[in-house]
Amino acid sequence: MMNLFSNEKVVLITGASSGIGQETAVKFVEKGITNLSLNGRNAEGLEKTKQDCLAVNKDADVLLVQGDLRTDGVCEKLVKETIENFGQIDILFNNAGMSVGVPLCDPSMDSYEPVFDINLKVAVKLTKLCIPYLRLTKGNIVNNSSILATHPVPNHSFYSMSKAALDMFTRCIAVEEGKNGIRANSISPGKF
Template sequence: MQVISCCFTVCHSRMMNFAGKVVLITGASSGIGAETAVHFARLGADLVLAGRNAGALTKVVDACLEQGKRTPLAVTGNLEEDKHVKSLVKSTIERFKKLDVLVNNAGILEMGNIENTSLEQYDRIFDVNVRSVYNLTMQAVPHLTKTKGTIVNVSSICGVRSFPGVLAYCMSKATIEQFTRCVALELAPNQVRVNAVSPGVIVTPIQKRGGLSDTAYVHFLEEAKATHALGRPGEVSEVAEAITFLASEKSSFITGDSLPIDGGRHAMCPRVYAS
């Protein structure tokens, strides 16, 4: 088994080699973003890691250094601030002279339905999940055009299926789905590819940050066994693998697509039995 595992790692690295490529990842201090950073580091990429939590970001930098010899550029700040977004792109170009891959991963989730939500909640979620993606992509496109680079947006099953209780979040991710398709068509003449991943329930801190208690979160993960065809929630490594694939030359004829990483949840629907 160990021999097979080693062989797979070697073959996998040969399949996707990002040596000489510059990858910018937002929301890189935890969850999917952190794991994606480690995957790209293993594949030889030069990394720019953006996040709000400086301490957590430092730990991700250390994890990346364990996988590769390239020291990532860590940038802390708030993507809701236009000045920070411009500075993030500027710092990337000053350090690495180019940009090949943009991974728009930063996002927040809050519980709320039409009866108890607020415009403040709507604004918070859309500022992070939509406006910052729009803004950063806009700033990055001139540089991605020069390298014929790629963009991978992290959407959600909530962007392609409807769920109660997370109204603004669902709306924000549906917007990212459309944003991905529109920008893919706009940048196709420049040979810049734009795709998304739409994860199902993945074991990350986002639900607890969004308001679930420890007990509710345990129940939420248990429910995932029934709501996902494969009978379990997903792992961050499974999403990271998909992101690196969509950013690589192995997906060179794919653009404008959203890849479900959801254990088949997008294909499911409730069954009602007559009594």
Template sequence: MSSLKGKVALVTGASSGIGAETARYFASLGCYLSLTGRNEANLKTVAEECQQNGLPKDKILLILADLGSEEDVKKVADKTIEYFGSLDVLVNNAGVVYPGSIETFTLEQFDKTFDVNVRAPLQLTHLLKPHLIKTKGAIVNVSSVNGVMAFPGVMTYCMSKTTLDCLTQNSAHDLAPHGVRVNSVNPGVIKTAVHKRGGMTDEQYAQFLKKCERTHAMGRPGNVDEVAKVIAFLASDDSSYVTGELITIDGGRHLLTVMAPEKTE
């Protein structure tokens, strides 16, 4: 993935989880970074880690933003182009999740979920399209296995990720004649803070991770680096003939319609 060296990438939701690891990995490959997130302290820490991975400080732009805000999304696009003058890679990673079923969801949660998980990637893709066309760049949307199969208790999140997958394939079709590729990664359970931010207690999260031993064919949840490396592949010239794909990185979660037997050790 040496083709990413010297390229400019915008990574949303870069202050934690998959976004933070993607930033660190891109930095190790020499990719210039525009990083956005809501937690300023975490964002600065990620920037320091990117420098430790060999990326000069002046090749890292930090933008504090809430992608639930239309104005902040535009700010992210404008500041990125103003600072770097071009864009090669857009990684739409920022996402939120709220618990809720058809009986318990709220319209407020629905709106907040779709604002961040769907509208922001759509808006950024639209705003940055001219710049990506100039560089014949790539877009990677961070979706979820929740986009390709149903899960109880997170209905609006599942709906948002299915819609994001639709955006991936439709924009891939529209942008292919311009040389821009668009793909999606659809992780299973990855060990990040997103579930706790969605309302899980430490005990609930521990039980959730334990359950993954039975719900994922490989018998474990995933790690952020396992997703970041696939994102980098899709962003690089190594995947030059790949577009419109939804790539599950889920340890075989989508293969199981029932829980696997408990391990006997």
């Protein structure tokens, strides 16, 4: 286990089995941060991310915690295994997310809850679990929002709403946890 106050950073990334999460993990290794805790639903995708990281630096320590963060106990398992393996968390990247394209007036609410659960509820839960460790390391939280948080498009209302709420959550973290040395930022990928 690493010393809690060592100079070696530990990054926890959700949604790391594909896309932005996968590429971000590799970029961290390229920049010299080689202690990664990666979560994703797809075990094969997670293993590919790990192999891509090891291709950059064969000495990278890459922990894989596969599972759907919406499932009871998975967020807790992710944080617990990260601390058991590395002893600290310096950066939390809440990247996991989803979008379902449905009209706002669709009579079914079936797409509302899953989108809010993964895009907002999981980020809130995981952040709350990580804050005690991030306080110790004066760490960072990065939330993956979207340009659609401020520029809505048809048939993605729930997604846009969840990302706008995630942006406000990020601001709230910054206000409440800045005094404890935690920085919080959101990124908004996308283009118009």
